[in-house]
Amino acid sequence: MSLWSEFLTHQGRTIHKWKHYFPAYERHFCRFVDRPVTFLEIGCGLGGSLQMWKRYLGPHAQIVGIDIRSVCAEYQEDQIAVRIGDQSDPAFLSSIIDEFGHPDIVLDDGSHVMAHVLASFGYLYQRCASDGVYLVEDLHTAYWDEYGGGLGREGTFIELCKALIDELNADWSRGALMPTEFTRSTQSMHFYDSMAVFERGRTLGKSAPMYPALPQD
Incomplete structure (x- = not known):
């Protein structure tokens, strides 16, 4: 069954998601x-x-939800743990890592306030599994003043992403930009309407072999 079908047939607590997110x-x-x-x-x-x-995700998945609202503790059940705290608080995020280990997937559907989104990403991204996925959704708020956003506004997650594209390609900058931990630990970045996805993975030395080799003169 597809995830979209899971959504359409869901009979539990209410889900509120944009339709176009499901294929991503x-x-x-x-x-x-x-x-x-x-x-x-x-x-x-x-x-x-x-x-x-x-x-x-199935019977082996540990789902962890974090939220600042204490009422969310009621959502716990088998395979689902909920912890109450601020997504921008490094001490709280550290306690989540200590308890549950390095997450394989992080999905940021929190406050959507740019300062909070940046803080969570800044702490959690390099603490994800080495082959993990980090997805930030509802990034239309990066263009809205009330969330700290605005077109081209410094300090939004979209503007950070623009800089991270350069970091992803730092090896080709001819010394203009030194490779970073992000460069070394990120395989790809993907952008969708209101969504950014980062695929982590170890990078090896880059080469462009040719097979079969051309004959030598």
């Missing part, structure tokens, strides 16, 4: 299905998405 979810999360995976969702909403991830 499935594209980036499908390789984790039925694996022992730790899925961290920032922002618990009405609790339904936690249940959807549990159903989709």
Whole structure:
């Protein structure tokens, strides 16, 4: 059953998601299905998405929801843990890593305030599994003043992403930009309407072999 079908047939707590997110979810999360995976969702909403991830990812998945609202503690059930705290607080995020280990997937559906999104990414990205996925959604707020956004405004997550594209390609900058930990630990970046996805992975030395080799003169 597809994730979209899981959503349409869901009978548990309410899920509130944009329709066009589902193909991207499935594209980036499908390789984790039925694996022992730790899925961290920032922002618990009405609790339904936690249940959807549990159903989709299967019996070996540990779903962890974090939210600043104490009422979200009621969403706990088998395979679903909820911890109450601020997504921009490094001490709180550290306690999540200490308890559950390095997440394989992080999905930021939290406050959508740019300062909070940046703080979570800054702390959690390099603490994800080495082959993990970090997805930030509802990035339309990066263009809205009330969330600290604005077109071309310094300090939004979209502007950070523009700089990270350069870091991803730092090896080709001819010394203008030194490779960073992001360069060395990121395989790819993907952008969708209101969504950014980062695929982590070890990078090896870059080469462009030619097979079969051309004959030598």
